[in-house]
Amino acid sequence: MRALTWQAPNRLQVDTVPDPSIVNPRDVILRVIMSSVCGSDLHLLGGYVPAMKPGDIIGHEFLGEVVETGSAITGFAKGDRVISISIIGCGDCEHCKRSDFSCCDNSNPNPQATDLAYGQPCCGIIGYSHAFGGYAGSHATYVRVPYADVNLFKVPDGVSDQQAVFVSDAAPTGYYAADIADIQPGDTVAVWGCGGVGQMAIRSAYLLGAERVIGIDRFPERLELAERKAGAIPLNYETTNVHEALLELTGGRGPDRCIDCVGMEAHGTELDYAYDKTKQMLRLHTERGNVLRQAIRACRKGGTVSVIGVYGGLLDKFPMGAIVNKALTLRSGQQPGQRYAERLFEHIRKGELDPAYLLTHPMSLEQAPEGYRLFKEKSEGCLRAVFTP
Numbered sequence: 001m002r003a004l005t006w007q008a009p010n011r012l013q014v015d016t017v018p019d020p021s022i023v024n025p026r027d028v029i030l031r032v033i034m035s036s037v038c039g040s041d042l043h044l045l046g047g048y049v050p051a052m053k054p055g056d057i058i059g060h061e062f063l064g065e066v067v068e069t070g071s072a073i074t075g076f077a078k079g080d081r082v083i084s085i086s087i088i089g090c091g092d093c094e095h096c097k098r099s100d101f102s103c104c105d106n107s108n109p110n111p112q113a114t115d116l117a118y119g120q121p122c123c124g125i126i127g128y129s130h131a132f133g134g135y136a137g138s139h140a141t142y143v144r145v146p147y148a149d150v151n152l153f154k155v156p157d158g159v160s161d162q163q164a165v166f167v168s169d170a171a172p173t174g175y176y177a178a179d180i181a182d183i184q185p186g187d188t189v190a191v192w193g194c195g196g197v198g199q200m201a202i203r204s205a206y207l208l209g210a211e212r213v214i215g216i217d218r219f220p221e222r223l224e225l226a227e228r229k230a231g232a233i234p235l236n237y238e239t240t241n242v243h244e245a246l247l248e249l250t251g252g253r254g255p256d257r258c259i260d261c262v263g264m265e266a267h268g269t270e271l272d273y274a275y276d277k278t279k280q281m282l283r284l285h286t287e288r289g290n291v292l293r294q295a296i297r298a299c300r301k302g303g304t305v306s307v308i309g310v311y312g313g314l315l316d317k318f319p320m321g322a323i324v325n326k327a328l329t330l331r332s333g334q335q336p337g338q339r340y341a342e343r344l345f346e347h348i349r350k351g352e353l354d355p356a357y358l359l360t361h362p363m364s365l366e367q368a369p370e371g372y373r374l375f376k377e378k379s380e381g382c383l384r385a386v387f388t389p
Helices: 041-045 112-118 161-167 170-179 196-207 220-228 242-249 271-281 290-298 320-325 341-349 365-377
Strands: 002-008 011-016 028-036 061-069 081-084 142-145 152-154 188-192 212-217 233-236 257-260 304-307 329-332 361-364 385-388
Touching: 002 365, 011 365, 028 081, 028 161, 041 365, 061 142, 061 161, 081 161, 152 341, 161 170, 161 341, 170 196, 170 341, 188 196, 188 290, 196 212, 196 220, 196 257, 212 220, 212 242, 220 233, 233 242, 242 290, 257 290, 271 290, 290 304, 290 320, 361 365, 365 385
Parallel strands: 188 212, 188 257, 212 233, 257 304, 304 329, 361 385
Antiparallel strands: 002 011, 028 061, 028 142, 028 385, 061 081, 081 152
Protein backbone atom coordinates (compact mmCIF):
# COMPACT_ATOMS: atom_id res chain seq x y z
CA MET A 1 0.00 0.00 0.00
CA ARG A 2 0.98 3.68 -0.18
CA ALA A 3 1.64 5.69 2.97
CA LEU A 4 3.05 9.03 4.11
CA THR A 5 6.20 8.41 6.12
CA TRP A 6 8.33 10.54 8.42
CA GLN A 7 11.99 10.45 7.39
CA ALA A 8 13.64 13.20 9.46
CA PRO A 9 12.63 16.55 10.95
CA ASN A 10 10.71 18.50 8.28
CA ARG A 11 11.04 15.70 5.71
CA LEU A 12 8.09 13.54 4.67
CA GLN A 13 7.66 11.24 1.69
CA VAL A 14 5.06 8.86 0.25
CA ASP A 15 6.33 5.28 0.09
CA THR A 16 5.11 1.81 -0.76
CA VAL A 17 4.96 -0.17 2.50
CA PRO A 18 3.48 -3.53 3.61
CA ASP A 19 -0.27 -3.69 4.22
CA PRO A 20 -1.31 -3.98 7.89
CA SER A 21 -2.70 -7.25 9.20
CA ILE A 22 -4.72 -8.45 12.15
CA VAL A 23 -2.42 -8.82 15.17
CA ASN A 24 -4.91 -9.26 18.02
CA PRO A 25 -8.50 -10.59 18.10
CA ARG A 26 -9.88 -7.10 18.86
CA ASP A 27 -8.23 -5.49 15.79
CA VAL A 28 -10.00 -4.14 12.73
CA ILE A 29 -8.39 -3.22 9.39
CA LEU A 30 -9.87 -0.17 7.66
CA ARG A 31 -9.58 1.08 4.13
CA VAL A 32 -8.95 4.76 4.69
CA ILE A 33 -11.54 7.04 3.05
CA MET A 34 -10.21 10.34 4.41
CA SER A 35 -7.30 11.24 6.70
CA SER A 36 -6.70 14.77 7.97
CA VAL A 37 -3.63 16.64 9.07
CA CYS A 38 -3.65 17.86 12.68
CA GLY A 39 -1.75 20.59 14.50
CA SER A 40 -0.18 18.05 16.85
CA ASP A 41 1.40 16.36 13.80
CA LEU A 42 3.54 19.47 13.38
CA HIS A 43 5.34 18.63 16.62
CA LEU A 44 6.34 15.30 15.04
CA LEU A 45 7.28 16.98 11.79
CA GLY A 46 9.50 19.53 13.55
CA GLY A 47 11.35 16.92 15.59
CA TYR A 48 9.94 18.01 18.96
CA VAL A 49 8.81 14.46 19.78
CA PRO A 50 12.08 12.51 19.88
CA ALA A 51 10.60 9.01 19.60
CA MET A 52 10.15 9.03 15.82
CA LYS A 53 11.98 6.66 13.47
CA PRO A 54 12.53 6.99 9.70
CA GLY A 55 9.71 5.23 7.90
CA ASP A 56 7.07 5.80 10.58
CA ILE A 57 3.59 6.39 9.14
CA ILE A 58 1.91 9.44 10.64
CA GLY A 59 -1.73 10.61 10.77
CA HIS A 60 -4.41 10.03 13.39
CA GLU A 61 -7.65 11.76 12.31
CA PHE A 62 -9.50 9.52 9.88
CA LEU A 63 -12.61 7.97 8.42
CA GLY A 64 -12.59 4.50 6.94
CA GLU A 65 -14.43 1.43 5.72
CA VAL A 66 -14.12 -1.90 7.54
CA VAL A 67 -12.37 -4.52 5.38
CA GLU A 68 -11.34 -7.13 7.96
CA THR A 69 -12.18 -7.85 11.61
CA GLY A 70 -10.47 -9.81 14.34
CA SER A 71 -12.14 -12.90 15.78
CA ALA A 72 -13.38 -11.06 18.91
CA ILE A 73 -15.11 -8.27 17.00
CA THR A 74 -18.88 -8.66 16.72
CA GLY A 75 -20.17 -5.08 16.45
CA PHE A 76 -18.66 -4.22 13.07
CA ALA A 77 -18.83 -5.85 9.67
CA LYS A 78 -17.13 -5.49 6.32
CA GLY A 79 -18.35 -2.36 4.55
CA ASP A 80 -19.24 -0.35 7.67
CA ARG A 81 -18.35 3.35 7.46
CA VAL A 82 -16.60 4.26 10.72
CA ILE A 83 -14.39 6.78 12.45
CA SER A 84 -11.70 5.86 14.95
CA ILE A 85 -10.84 7.95 17.97
CA SER A 86 -7.12 8.75 17.71
CA ILE A 87 -6.47 8.27 21.44
CA ILE A 88 -6.62 4.53 22.10
CA GLY A 89 -8.54 3.07 25.02
CA CYS A 90 -8.67 -0.61 25.99
CA GLY A 91 -12.11 -0.42 27.62
CA ASP A 92 -11.10 -2.68 30.51
CA CYS A 93 -8.75 -0.77 32.81
CA GLU A 94 -9.89 1.37 35.74
CA HIS A 95 -9.46 4.60 33.75
CA CYS A 96 -11.43 3.43 30.72
CA LYS A 97 -14.24 2.21 32.97
CA ARG A 98 -14.48 5.81 34.26
CA SER A 99 -14.60 7.03 30.62
CA ASP A 100 -11.11 8.50 31.02
CA PHE A 101 -9.96 6.69 27.89
CA SER A 102 -6.99 9.00 27.34
CA CYS A 103 -5.56 7.71 30.65
CA CYS A 104 -5.70 4.07 29.51
CA ASP A 105 -3.23 1.74 31.24
CA ASN A 106 -3.08 -0.92 28.53
CA SER A 107 -3.12 0.62 25.04
CA ASN A 108 0.57 1.61 24.92
CA PRO A 109 2.85 -1.41 24.31
CA ASN A 110 5.95 0.80 24.76
CA PRO A 111 5.26 2.49 28.13
CA GLN A 112 8.84 3.05 29.26
CA ALA A 113 9.42 6.48 27.71
CA THR A 114 6.26 8.10 29.06
CA ASP A 115 6.67 6.36 32.41
CA LEU A 116 10.11 7.96 32.74
CA ALA A 117 9.04 11.37 31.44
CA TYR A 118 5.70 11.76 33.23
CA GLY A 119 5.77 9.48 36.27
CA GLN A 120 3.24 6.97 34.89
CA PRO A 121 2.92 5.35 31.46
CA CYS A 122 0.54 7.09 29.06
CA CYS A 123 -1.96 5.71 26.56
CA GLY A 124 -1.31 4.73 22.97
CA ILE A 125 -2.05 7.15 20.14
CA ILE A 126 -2.42 6.14 16.50
CA GLY A 127 0.43 7.43 14.33
CA TYR A 128 2.08 9.39 17.13
CA SER A 129 5.61 8.09 17.72
CA HIS A 130 7.02 5.08 19.53
CA ALA A 131 6.64 6.80 22.90
CA PHE A 132 2.87 6.47 22.43
CA GLY A 133 2.83 2.90 21.15
CA GLY A 134 4.52 2.94 17.76
CA TYR A 135 1.19 2.42 15.96
CA ALA A 136 1.20 3.01 12.20
CA GLY A 137 -0.82 6.08 11.28
CA SER A 138 -3.75 6.78 9.01
CA HIS A 139 -2.10 8.63 6.10
CA ALA A 140 -2.15 5.38 4.19
CA THR A 141 -4.34 3.11 2.08
CA TYR A 142 -5.14 0.90 5.07
CA VAL A 143 -4.76 1.23 8.86
CA ARG A 144 -5.03 -1.22 11.76
CA VAL A 145 -7.17 -0.07 14.69
CA PRO A 146 -6.51 -1.87 18.01
CA TYR A 147 -9.25 -2.39 20.61
CA ALA A 148 -11.65 -1.60 17.80
CA ASP A 149 -14.74 -2.46 19.86
CA VAL A 150 -13.88 0.56 22.06
CA ASN A 151 -12.38 3.01 19.56
CA LEU A 152 -14.49 2.65 16.39
CA PHE A 153 -17.87 4.35 15.88
CA LYS A 154 -20.26 3.82 13.00
CA VAL A 155 -21.09 7.00 11.10
CA PRO A 156 -24.87 7.59 11.15
CA ASP A 157 -26.88 8.21 8.02
CA GLY A 158 -27.17 11.92 7.33
CA VAL A 159 -23.58 12.66 8.39
CA SER A 160 -21.28 13.32 5.43
CA ASP A 161 -17.72 12.07 5.06
CA GLN A 162 -16.50 15.67 5.33
CA GLN A 163 -18.27 16.06 8.67
CA ALA A 164 -17.50 12.61 10.04
CA VAL A 165 -13.73 12.68 9.57
CA PHE A 166 -13.37 15.43 12.18
CA VAL A 167 -15.30 13.46 14.81
CA SER A 168 -12.16 11.34 14.93
CA ASP A 169 -10.10 14.10 16.58
CA ALA A 170 -10.72 17.83 16.04
CA ALA A 171 -14.35 17.89 17.14
CA PRO A 172 -13.95 15.80 20.33
CA THR A 173 -10.75 17.65 21.20
CA GLY A 174 -12.51 21.00 20.97
CA TYR A 175 -15.53 19.68 22.84
CA TYR A 176 -13.36 18.22 25.60
CA ALA A 177 -11.52 21.54 25.92
CA ALA A 178 -14.83 23.30 26.48
CA ASP A 179 -16.21 20.57 28.72
CA ILE A 180 -13.31 20.57 31.19
CA ALA A 181 -13.43 24.37 31.31
CA ASP A 182 -16.60 23.95 33.42
CA ILE A 183 -18.54 26.50 31.39
CA GLN A 184 -21.62 27.89 33.14
CA PRO A 185 -24.61 29.57 31.44
CA GLY A 186 -23.75 33.18 30.65
CA ASP A 187 -19.98 32.75 30.81
CA THR A 188 -17.50 34.63 28.66
CA VAL A 189 -14.90 32.26 27.21
CA ALA A 190 -11.60 33.15 25.51
CA VAL A 191 -10.04 30.66 23.10
CA TRP A 192 -6.42 31.02 21.97
CA GLY A 193 -5.89 29.52 18.51
CA CYS A 194 -8.46 29.44 15.68
CA GLY A 195 -7.21 26.37 13.87
CA GLY A 196 -9.38 23.27 13.58
CA VAL A 197 -9.44 22.46 17.29
CA GLY A 198 -9.92 26.10 18.27
CA GLN A 199 -12.86 26.42 15.88
CA MET A 200 -14.46 23.35 17.46
CA ALA A 201 -13.75 24.63 20.98
CA ILE A 202 -15.50 27.91 20.16
CA ARG A 203 -18.59 26.20 18.82
CA SER A 204 -18.58 23.68 21.69
CA ALA A 205 -18.39 26.47 24.26
CA TYR A 206 -21.66 27.84 22.89
CA LEU A 207 -23.22 24.36 22.93
CA LEU A 208 -22.28 24.11 26.62
CA GLY A 209 -23.87 27.43 27.57
CA ALA A 210 -21.37 30.23 26.98
CA GLU A 211 -22.87 33.64 26.25
CA ARG A 212 -19.81 35.05 24.44
CA VAL A 213 -16.71 33.39 23.03
CA ILE A 214 -13.62 35.36 22.00
CA GLY A 215 -11.32 33.80 19.39
CA ILE A 216 -7.65 34.87 19.39
CA ASP A 217 -5.34 34.34 16.41
CA ARG A 218 -3.27 36.32 13.90
CA PHE A 219 -4.48 34.96 10.55
CA PRO A 220 -7.38 37.02 9.14
CA GLU A 221 -8.94 34.07 7.31
CA ARG A 222 -9.04 31.98 10.49
CA LEU A 223 -10.47 34.84 12.51
CA GLU A 224 -13.09 35.40 9.81
CA LEU A 225 -14.12 31.73 9.95
CA ALA A 226 -14.21 31.83 13.75
CA GLU A 227 -16.58 34.78 13.57
CA ARG A 228 -18.75 33.65 10.65
CA LYS A 229 -18.92 29.90 11.26
CA ALA A 230 -18.41 29.53 15.01
CA GLY A 231 -19.80 32.85 16.26
CA ALA A 232 -16.67 34.17 17.98
CA ILE A 233 -15.65 37.73 18.73
CA PRO A 234 -12.32 37.90 16.83
CA LEU A 235 -9.09 39.34 18.29
CA ASN A 236 -5.92 39.61 16.23
CA TYR A 237 -3.00 39.49 18.66
CA GLU A 238 -0.65 41.12 16.15
CA THR A 239 -2.74 44.29 16.06
CA THR A 240 -4.37 44.20 19.52
CA ASN A 241 -3.10 44.05 23.10
CA VAL A 242 -4.92 40.86 24.01
CA HIS A 243 -4.83 41.31 27.79
CA GLU A 244 -6.20 44.84 27.64
CA ALA A 245 -8.85 43.86 25.09
CA LEU A 246 -10.03 40.94 27.22
CA LEU A 247 -10.31 43.16 30.29
CA GLU A 248 -12.25 45.74 28.30
CA LEU A 249 -14.66 43.11 26.93
CA THR A 250 -15.32 41.75 30.42
CA GLY A 251 -15.65 44.94 32.46
CA GLY A 252 -12.19 44.55 33.95
CA ARG A 253 -12.77 41.04 35.36
CA GLY A 254 -11.22 38.84 32.69
CA PRO A 255 -12.87 35.89 30.92
CA ASP A 256 -14.56 33.28 33.11
CA ARG A 257 -12.90 30.44 31.19
CA CYS A 258 -9.72 30.52 29.10
CA ILE A 259 -8.86 27.74 26.64
CA ASP A 260 -5.37 27.16 25.20
CA CYS A 261 -5.73 25.39 21.83
CA VAL A 262 -2.17 26.23 20.71
CA GLY A 263 0.39 24.32 22.78
CA MET A 264 4.12 23.92 22.64
CA GLU A 265 4.85 25.80 19.39
CA ALA A 266 2.92 28.97 20.21
CA HIS A 267 3.67 32.13 18.25
CA GLY A 268 3.63 35.56 19.84
CA THR A 269 4.72 39.17 19.64
CA GLU A 270 5.93 39.82 23.17
CA LEU A 271 9.36 39.37 24.76
CA ASP A 272 8.56 36.02 26.38
CA TYR A 273 7.97 34.52 22.91
CA ALA A 274 11.52 35.37 21.82
CA TYR A 275 12.82 33.97 25.12
CA ASP A 276 10.86 30.72 24.69
CA LYS A 277 11.80 30.25 21.05
CA THR A 278 15.50 30.75 21.73
CA LYS A 279 15.51 28.24 24.59
CA GLN A 280 13.46 25.77 22.55
CA MET A 281 15.84 25.98 19.60
CA LEU A 282 18.78 25.38 21.95
CA ARG A 283 16.86 22.44 23.51
CA LEU A 284 17.11 24.09 26.94
CA HIS A 285 13.38 23.54 27.31
CA THR A 286 10.76 21.99 25.06
CA GLU A 287 7.76 24.33 25.12
CA ARG A 288 6.87 27.84 24.03
CA GLY A 289 4.54 28.84 26.84
CA ASN A 290 3.53 32.39 25.97
CA VAL A 291 -0.11 31.52 25.20
CA LEU A 292 -0.46 29.55 28.42
CA ARG A 293 0.95 32.46 30.42
CA GLN A 294 -1.45 34.85 28.68
CA ALA A 295 -4.44 32.66 29.45
CA ILE A 296 -3.50 32.32 33.13
CA ARG A 297 -2.88 36.05 33.48
CA ALA A 298 -6.14 37.01 31.72
CA CYS A 299 -8.49 34.56 33.41
CA ARG A 300 -10.74 36.06 36.06
CA LYS A 301 -10.21 35.25 39.73
CA GLY A 302 -11.79 31.91 40.54
CA GLY A 303 -11.97 30.98 36.85
CA THR A 304 -10.80 27.95 34.90
CA VAL A 305 -7.94 27.55 32.41
CA SER A 306 -8.37 24.60 30.04
CA VAL A 307 -5.24 23.41 28.24
CA ILE A 308 -5.84 21.22 25.20
CA GLY A 309 -2.87 22.35 23.07
CA VAL A 310 -0.19 19.65 23.13
CA TYR A 311 2.72 20.10 25.55
CA GLY A 312 5.41 17.46 25.73
CA GLY A 313 7.96 18.36 28.38
CA LEU A 314 9.19 21.36 30.31
CA LEU A 315 8.77 25.13 30.15
CA ASP A 316 10.22 28.09 32.01
CA LYS A 317 8.55 30.92 33.87
CA PHE A 318 5.32 29.10 34.64
CA PRO A 319 3.10 31.60 36.53
CA MET A 320 2.25 29.43 39.51
CA GLY A 321 1.79 32.52 41.65
CA ALA A 322 -1.11 33.69 39.49
CA ILE A 323 -2.81 30.29 39.76
CA VAL A 324 -2.55 30.26 43.55
CA ASN A 325 -3.34 33.90 44.28
CA LYS A 326 -6.24 34.12 41.82
CA ALA A 327 -7.66 30.74 42.92
CA LEU A 328 -7.60 29.39 39.36
CA THR A 329 -8.43 25.86 38.32
CA LEU A 330 -6.12 24.40 35.66
CA ARG A 331 -7.39 21.37 33.71
CA SER A 332 -5.89 19.52 30.78
CA GLY A 333 -5.61 16.20 28.99
CA GLN A 334 -5.68 14.32 25.72
CA GLN A 335 -9.23 14.00 24.41
CA PRO A 336 -11.25 10.95 25.50
CA GLY A 337 -13.23 11.10 22.28
CA GLN A 338 -15.03 7.82 22.96
CA ARG A 339 -16.97 9.79 25.58
CA TYR A 340 -18.24 12.30 23.02
CA ALA A 341 -18.45 10.67 19.56
CA GLU A 342 -22.13 9.74 19.60
CA ARG A 343 -23.06 13.09 21.18
CA LEU A 344 -21.15 14.94 18.46
CA PHE A 345 -22.82 12.94 15.70
CA GLU A 346 -26.18 13.94 17.22
CA HIS A 347 -25.18 17.62 17.27
CA ILE A 348 -24.23 17.29 13.59
CA ARG A 349 -27.51 15.57 12.68
CA LYS A 350 -29.45 18.36 14.43
CA GLY A 351 -27.52 21.06 12.58
CA GLU A 352 -25.95 22.39 15.81
CA LEU A 353 -22.41 21.58 14.71
CA ASP A 354 -20.92 21.36 11.22
CA PRO A 355 -17.19 20.66 11.20
CA ALA A 356 -17.07 20.17 7.42
CA TYR A 357 -15.87 23.75 6.89
CA LEU A 358 -12.52 22.82 8.45
CA LEU A 359 -11.71 20.92 5.24
CA THR A 360 -10.16 23.60 3.07
CA HIS A 361 -7.72 21.51 1.02
CA PRO A 362 -8.90 18.09 -0.24
CA MET A 363 -5.88 16.31 -1.71
CA SER A 364 -4.72 12.89 -2.83
CA LEU A 365 -2.40 10.91 -0.57
CA GLU A 366 0.39 11.39 -3.12
CA GLN A 367 0.12 15.16 -2.48
CA ALA A 368 0.46 14.76 1.29
CA PRO A 369 3.95 16.31 1.64
CA GLU A 370 2.64 19.42 -0.12
CA GLY A 371 -0.44 19.36 2.10
CA TYR A 372 1.73 19.42 5.19
CA ARG A 373 3.79 22.29 3.77
CA LEU A 374 0.65 24.36 3.25
CA PHE A 375 -0.65 23.41 6.69
CA LYS A 376 2.59 24.21 8.49
CA GLU A 377 3.05 27.53 6.69
CA LYS A 378 -0.68 28.30 7.00
CA SER A 379 -0.57 29.44 3.40
CA GLU A 380 -3.42 29.60 0.88
CA GLY A 381 -5.89 29.72 3.77
CA CYS A 382 -5.13 26.11 4.70
CA LEU A 383 -7.09 25.19 7.82
CA ARG A 384 -7.03 21.43 7.24
CA ALA A 385 -5.62 19.38 4.36
CA VAL A 386 -7.44 16.06 4.06
CA PHE A 387 -6.02 13.18 2.04
CA THR A 388 -7.94 10.52 0.10
CA PRO A 389 -5.79 7.46 -0.63
